[in-house]
Amino acid sequence: MRIALAIARKELSLFFTTPWAYGVFTAMVALSSFFFVNLLATFQQVQEQAREVTWPMMPPDMSAYRNLTDGVMVQLWGMVIVVTLFVAPFLSMRLFAEEKRNKTFELLMTAPVRPIEIVLGKYLGGLGIISATLGLTLVFPLVLSAFGHADSGTALEWSTVLLGYGGVLLWGATCMAVGMFISALTESQMLAAFLTFAVLLPWMMLSGVAQATEEPLRSVLTYLSFDAQLQNLLKGILDVQTLVFFASVIIFSLLLTHRTVEARRWA
Amino acid sequence: MAMIEVQHLTKRYRDRVAIDDLTFSVEEGEILGFLGPNGAGKSTTMKILTGFLPPSEGVARVGGFDVFTHPLEVKRRIGYLPETPPLYPDMTVHGYLKFVAALKRLPSRELKGEVERVASLTGVTHVLGRLIQNLSKGYKQRVGIAQALLGSPQVLILDEPTEGLDPAQRAEVRALIKGLAGKHTVILSTHILPEVTMTCEKVLILNQGRIVAYDDLRKLAGAQGTSESASLEEVFIKLTAA
Numbered sequence: 339m340r341i342a343l344a345i346a347r348k349e350l351s352l353f354f355t356t357p358w359a360y361g362v363f364t365a366m367v368a369l370s371s372f373f374f375v376n377l378l379a380t381f382q383q384v385q386e387q388a389r390e391v392t393w394p395m396m397p398p399d400m401s402a403y404r405n406l407t408d409g410v411m412v413q414l415w416g417m418v419i420v421v422t423l424f425v426a427p428f429l430s431m432r433l434f435a436e437e438k439r440n441k442t443f444e445l446l447m448t449a450p451v452r453p454i455e456i457v458l459g460k461y462l463g464g465l466g467i468i469s470a471t472l473g474l475t476l477v478f479p480l481v482l483s484a485f486g487h488a489d490s491g492t493a494l495e496w497s498t499v500l501l502g503y504g505g506v507l508l509w510g511a512t513c514m515a516v517g518m519f520i521s522a523l524t525e526s527q528m529l530a531a532f533l534t535f536a537v538l539l540p541w542m543m544l545s546g547v548a549q550a551t552e553e554p555l556r557s558v559l560t561y562l563s564f565d566a567q568l569q570n571l572l573k574g575i576l577d578v579q580t581l582v583f584f585a586s587v588i589i590f591s592l593l594l595t596h597r598t599v600e601a602r603r604w605a
Numbered sequence: 606m607a608m609i610e611v612q613h614l615t616k617r618y619r620d621r622v623a624i625d626d627l628t629f630s631v632e633e634g635e636i637l638g639f640l641g642p643n644g645a646g647k648s649t650t651m652k653i654l655t656g657f658l659p660p661s662e663g664v665a666r667v668g669g670f671d672v673f674t675h676p677l678e679v680k681r682r683i684g685y686l687p688e689t690p691p692l693y694p695d696m697t698v699h700g701y702l703k704f705v706a707a708l709k710r711l712p713s714r715e716l717k718g719e720v721e722r723v724a725s726l727t728g729v730t731h732v733l734g735r736l737i738q739n740l741s742k743g744y745k746q747r748v749g750i751a752q753a754l755l756g757s758p759q760v761l762i763l764d765e766p767t768e769g770l771d772p773a774q775r776a777e778v779r780a781l782i783k784g785l786a787g788k789h790t791v792i793l794s795t796h797i798l799p800e801v802t803m804t805c806e807k808v809l810i811l812n813q814g815r816i817v818a819y820d821d822l823r824k825l826a827g828a829q830g831t832s833e834s835a836s837l838e839e840v841f842i843k844l845t846a847a
Contacts, residue, residue: 340707340710340713341707341708341710344704344707344708345708348693348696348704351696351700352693352695352696355695356695440691440692440693440694441687441689441690441691442691442692442693443691444652444657444687444691445687445691445705445708445752446708447656447657448655448656448657448680448683448685448687449680449705449708449709450677450680450681450708450709450710451680451708452677602657603656603659603673603676
């Protein structure tokens, strides 16, 4: 474990002392801020309209805009999830591909270190950097909570917001796991990022494809789609099935990465 | 039991044979010089000994442990400098050496002292705080040697350790390696023949994946039927002419 932690620490220190991760932070903040502002504007518009015609007269799908949590935060988390899909491959691509380019992979493979320690250490480092990236988005609920107010109670329903954020983190962890596996397959970082993106995007869109099919295929595809799995968490419902699903994907990705690293012994 | 034992070691790739039926051994405390033209199989052999590549056939043992079945035991006993020093450009020398020391499973309280020790041995103490990418080639090479020395491993496998160094630095590294004899077992590969004559007791010459000479340095010239005053260079050229 000590070795895994040493590797994790090295990964994190390299992320924080080179410009790359800061570029990713900027992209995350810029994109999510854009969505945040748009959502707030829409929220304001709907609220004003509701003040004129009163809530019972509003179209039913506008009911989400009755409070900041459903009207802004839940939808923002949904958008942050999409941004993460675009942004995480640029972090995970470094985990293995760079070692091979630097010729430091030879160092890891000839040191008295088990492949599982390498994989776990790099994944922990990856978790650290994605958590830092996603941690930046906490500024939005904090801003809403500080400046917003509700007719009754607090401006935000924190349990829903935090559960949704948990879903975002879980998604980030999954992206890093899949990305790390793909990074272990190639020497080119760009190829790793591209392939990761090519895997994650269609996977997320499976729920859309599912709509066009019939049972039982539709149920299977919906179950497998990340998007559908995250919906419950985003709405503030803690469903064990969702946790199990993502944990399985993460563990499977880690296993595949371990196999890939270990396979060098038999090459 | 020799410290390093290689028996019938073969490495085949799809289209060629990199090394073919190598058998040799290195006793504890000995310094063996690996010589050969480019592509002869020196680096391949070293990569197999350090567990980076698996052999296609044959056995490699270090300290009695088979590299294929007990890789961790073997790796614990080896300090390895590959052809390209495995450096992280964005780390400082100190951070890098601490990291490698941790990888070698050195106890935490010994890390600092060990890093200072190898830094002083290789003359990089004054650049410990610098980023590796800012170092000259010579200093990068020294850091590569330093990481191999961490933990004072029983066996040192050095692939062209004086590559990129100026004559003064080469002399320092030669002295360093000579000083390791007796306490450490060393295999070092090089193109620079005078270095072999100055540091090694035994020499192994590889050509196209096969051993063409394997003997004590002093006996080598006589054994090949050349005159006793023949230099190692002549022997080398004669044997690798094919």
